[in-house]
Amino acid sequence: MLFTPISFKQLTLKNRVVMPPMCMYSAADDGMVTDWHVTHYTTRAVGQVGLIIVEATGVEPRGRISNKDLGIWDDKHIAGLKSIVDHIHAQGGKIGIQLAHAGRKSEAVGSNPVAPSAIAFNEEYRLPTALTAGEIQEIIQKFVQGAKRAVAAGFDTIELHAAHGYLINEFLSPLTNLREDEYGGNLVNRVRFLQEVLIAVKQVIPKEMPVIVRVSADDYHEDGNTPEIVAEMLNLVKQYGIDIINVSSGAVIPVMPRAYPGYQVAMALTIKEKTQLPVLAGGLITEPAQAMQLVKAGIDLVYTGRELLRNPYWPLQAAHVLQQEVEWPVQYLRGKW
Template sequence: MLFTPISFKSLTLKNRIVMPPMCMYSAADDGKVTDWHVTHYVTRAVGQVGLIIVEATGIEPRGRISNQDLGIWDDDHIPGLKRVVDQVHAQGGKIGIQLAHAGRKSGVVNSTPVAPSAIAFSEEYALPKALTVQEIKEVVQKFAQGAKRAVAAGFDILEIHAAHGYLINEFLSPLTNTRTDEYGGSLEKRIRFLEEVLLAVKEVIPQEMPIIVRVSADDYHPEGNTPELVAAMLNLVKHHGIDVVNVSSGAVIAAMPRAYAGYQIAMALTIKEQTQLPVLAGGLITEPVQVQQMLKAGIELVYTGRELLRNPYWPLQAAHVLQQEIQWPEAYARAK
């Protein structure tokens, strides 16, 4: 199952292995791609990763997690991103990009973070400015502009970052959204910002281009979101073009989950069952047999982050362990 192809709209992946977006903190302050990014992403394409997702990429300068994160707020970012895409494609890979806004968790120097409500993440973080309705509309359009640039760079798929306590997630969670207007309160109002982002993005991308939405399925707080609540919100907007849900958890507040191999599988299956959407899941997955078990349970795609940092050729190793015949890079064929 691990090496069975799967399709979403016009995109076909050769296997179910995904490298999730992981910040490299290797960009200059201008947010442009460096040689490091090219080496990092293209190496995983050589290693036969089914889908590579470029790290959280800021749709505006203050929307980055740090000054060293990639950006997509200017047309000047397109050539560098296209360089990565073209080289990944040259190795037979498929690649997406995560469009992101860090919200109150932005660590950009000399910039005031923004959020749905003026609540700091912790004492170590600056107090954010609560966005006005007009400013929310402007941020929505910046997501759309970022998506348009991603298309120009040649990406195969888009991921919208609605997880880990960043801006969209801050609107989704009652722990960070205390607004009393059309963007806060009920599930329908808390999901509105994500809904508007989805609609704006769909306007500027090809109809056949798939969209992933990454969510934090559990806030790990009795008054926060649960997998069931997140599924209910997704059901309100899934008709706007969500093709896959990338299921993660936590980080909207400082509470830490008890992490173990596959600790997010049950959440992913709950979301799949209650939304009928394909899911991408992971969490401390290191062994091919773990991936096989997840796929047998009904999960469509599996991400393995740290393991692909340790070993960019993990898919080749997995094929050997599972005694599966897959295509190797011709230059490496003698190592089969």
């Protein structure tokens, strides 16, 4: 089943293996794509990864995690991103992009970080400025313009980054959102920013382009979000066009989870059960049998990050181990098991 095709609207994937967004910190200071990105992503398409999702890409300069993050805040970024897309498509792959704003966790030099509330991530991070309602609307439009550019670059899908303690996640979590206006407090208010971003983005992308939302399912704090709470918030906004939930966890506060192979799978299954939406899940998945078991358990797509950094041809190896026949790149047929 790991190598059974699956479709989401107009997007059809050859298999269920996904490379999740992983920052390369290799962009030019102005957010431009470099040769590294083209080589890095294209290699995974040659390796037959079903879906490649480009790393967190800043919708504005102060929304970058670092000055070496990719950008999508200027039309000048389109050509470089399109180069990545064209190379992936030439190898028969599918590709998405993660639109992101780092919020209070931005370490980009030359700008001040912003957040729903003026709370620093820890003592080593700068104190962010709390956003006004008007400034929130301005950032929503940054996501809109980023989505337009992603469409112009030819991406097959868009992922909204609402995980890992970055801006949208900061609104979702009660640990980082202490607002007393319409964007803070109860679940309806805390999910409002994601809702407005989602509605605005859906208006400028093709109707049949699927939208992925990446969430941190657990804040790892007794007063924070849990998979059940996150599912409840997702149910409030799924009608506005969420097609897939990419389930991760943590990083909204400086607490390290106890990580083990598949440690986020139960969270993903909870969210799938409660939202009835397809899920993308993983967490230290390295072995083909592990990935197969996730699909058998009900996970729709499986991401493996670190393993694909070590071995860009992991899908070919996994197919061999699982005795599944998949198409090999013609150039590499002499190396087929």
